Amino acid sequence: MTTRDVDAPLLEVKALRAELADGRTVLHDVSYAVRPGQALGLVGESGSGKSMSLKAVLATLPDGTRTTGDITFDTRSVSAMSRRELRAYRAHDVALIPQDPRASANPVRTVGDFLTEALVRARGTRRRDADTVAARLLVDVGIPDGERRLAQYPHELSGGLLQRVMIAAALAMEPRLLLADEPTTALDVTTQQEVMAILDEQRRDKHLAMVLVTHDLDLAVAVTDTVAVMYAGTIVEIAPSTELHTASRHPYTMGLLRSRPVIGRRDRLTSLPGRPISAFEAGEGCGFAARCSYAQDRCRTTRPVLQAGGTHQVACHRADELAITLPEATP
Ligand SMILES: Nc1ncnc2c1ncn2[C@@H]1O[C@H](COP(=O)(O)OP(=O)(O)OP(=O)(O)O)[C@@H](O)[C@H]1O
Numbered sequence: 590m591t592t593r594d595v596d597a598p599l600l601e602v603k604a605l606r607a608e609l610a611d612g613r614t615v616l617h618d619v620s621y622a623v624r625p626g627q628a629l630g631l632v633g634e635s636g637s638g639k640s641m642s643l644k645a646v647l648a649t650l651p652d653g654t655r656t657t658g659d660i661t662f663d664t665r666s667v668s669a670m671s672r673r674e675l676r677a678y679r680a681h682d683v684a685l686i687p688q689d690p691r692a693s694a695n696p697v698r699t700v701g702d703f704l705t706e707a708l709v710r711a712r713g714t715r716r717r718d719a720d721t722v723a724a725r726l727l728v729d730v731g732i733p734d735g736e737r738r739l740a741q742y743p744h745e746l747s748g749g750l751l752q753r754v755m756i757a758a759a760l761a762m763e764p765r766l767l768l769a770d771e772p773t774t775a776l777d778v779t780t781q782q783e784v785m786a787i788l789d790e791q792r793r794d795k796h797l798a799m800v801l802v803t804h805d806l807d808l809a810v811a812v813t814d815t816v817a818v819m820y821a822g823t824i825v826e827i828a829p830s831t832e833l834h835t836a837s838r839h840p841y842t843m844g845l846l847r848s849r850p851v852i853g854r855r856d857r858l859t860s861l862p863g864r865p866i867s868a869f870e871a872g873e874g875c876g877f878a879a880r881c882s883y884a885q886d887r888c889r890t891t892r893p894v895l896q897a898g899g900t901h902q903v904a905c906h907r908a909d910e911l912a913i914t915l916p917e918a919t920p
C-alpha cells in the first residue's frame with residue numbers, strides 16, 4: 590500500500606488552457622490546488638470561465654475542446670483516464686451540486702427513487718436498505734421528515750428543500766471532492782444562507798474538498814479557505830479568504846469589493862466600468878486593462894502572470910506600487 594502525504598492536494602489544476610472547437614480560448618493558464626477538507630472559491634463575473642473550469646475537472650468540456658496543462662485527482666491525471674476510469678471517477682470520487690435544482694431533477698421521479706438509485710449505483714446499497722439510508726441522508730441535510738419526503742415529487746418541494754435533496758444525492762456517493770456551481774443562486778436570500786450552511790457543515794463533517802463557484806465574493810470569503818478571482822478565463826488573484834477583504838491587491842478584486850452593497854459602508858458604492866470579457870476577447874496584454882483605471886502601456890501589451898510561490902498571488906504589473914497607494918477596499 591502506498592502512503593499519501595496528508596498535505597498533498599487532492600485536486601491539482603496546473604496551467605490549464607482550453608480552446609473550444611471553433612478556436613475560441615475560454616481558459617488561459619488556470620492553476621490551483623485543493624487539499625482534503627479544504628474549500629476553494631472561484632469568483633468572477635459572467636463568462637470569466639468558472640463553469641468551464643469545473644467542466645474541465647469533470648472532463649465534460651464541450652466536444653472538440655483542446656486542452657493543455659494538467660488536472661490531477663489524487664495524483665492521477667484526469668486527461669489520461671480511460672472511459673471506464675472516468676465513469677468510476679464521476680460515480681465515486683467527485684460529485685457536482687447543480688446551480689438550478691429544479692432543472693436537474695427529473696419531474697416524474699420521486700425523491701426516494703432519485704436517492705435510492707444513487708445509493709444502489711454508487712455505494713452498492715441493497716435495495717431493501719436503500720429507503721432507510723436515503724431517509725437518514727435527508728435528516729443529515731436538515732430535512733427531519735425524510736421518510737415522508739421520499740414519496741414526494743420535485744414539484745411538491747420548495748427550491749431550498751430540493752437543493753438539499755441534491756446535496757443529499759451528491760453525498761450519497763461518498764465523494765472526496767464536491768464541485769458546486771452557483772449552488773444557491775436559484776434560491777431566495779434566506780434559503781441561500783440555510784442551504785449554504787448545510788453544505789458547509791457536511792463538507793467539514795466529512796472532510797471533503799470543495800470547489801465553490803459563485804458571483805458572490807462575500808459568500809466565497811465566508812465559506813472557503815482560499816479564493817481565486819477569475820477574469821477573462823484566467824485567475825488574476827488567489828489568496829487566503831481571510832486576506833481578501835483587507836489586503837486584496839488586484840484592481841479587479843478591489844473593484845468587485847467596492848461594487849457590492851454593504852450596510853453601513855462609508856465610502857461610495859461604485860460600479861465597475863465597462864463589461865466583463867471572455868478569454869478569447871482579451872488581447873496580448875492584461876485582460877482587465879480596458880476597464881482598469883490604473884492601466885499603463887505595458888498593461889495593454891504584456892500579459893501579467895501570477896507570481897510563483899506564496900499563498901497570496903496576483904497577476905498585475907502594478908500590484909506592488911498600487912498596494913502602497915490605494916486605500917483599503919473595505920468599508
Ligand atoms: N457549451 C459551450 N459552448 C461554447 N461556448 C461556451 C459553452 N459554455 C460556455 N461557453 C463560453 O465559454 C466562456 C466561459 O464561460 P463559462 O460558462 O465558464 O463562464 P462562467 O464564469 O461560468 O459565467 P456565468 O457566471 O455566467 O455562469 C464564455 O465565453 C461562454 O460563452
Ligand SMILES: [Mg+2]
Pocket residue numbers: 639640641
Ligand atoms: Mg457558470
